[in-house]
Amino acid sequence: GLENNLVPHWDAANEQSVKLALKLGYSNPKTWEVYFYKSE
Structure with a gap:
C-alpha cells in the first residue's frame, strides 16, 4: 500500500465509477480510449 510507496489506481x-473513486479519496482521474476485440 501507501506505506511501501505504492499508489493505487x-x-x-463510467462516470459513476469516477464519482465513487473521488468519494473514496482517489484523485487525478484520467480518461483514455478503450478498444474491444470480439472474436467470431
Whole structure:
C-alpha cells in the first residue's frame, strides 16, 4: 500500500465509477480510449 510507496489506481469505466473513486479519496482521474476485440 501507501506505506511501501505504492499508489493505487482506479480503473473507472463510467462516470459513476469516477464519482465513487473521488468519494473514496482517489484523485487525478484520467480518461483514455478503450478498444474491444470480439472474436467470431
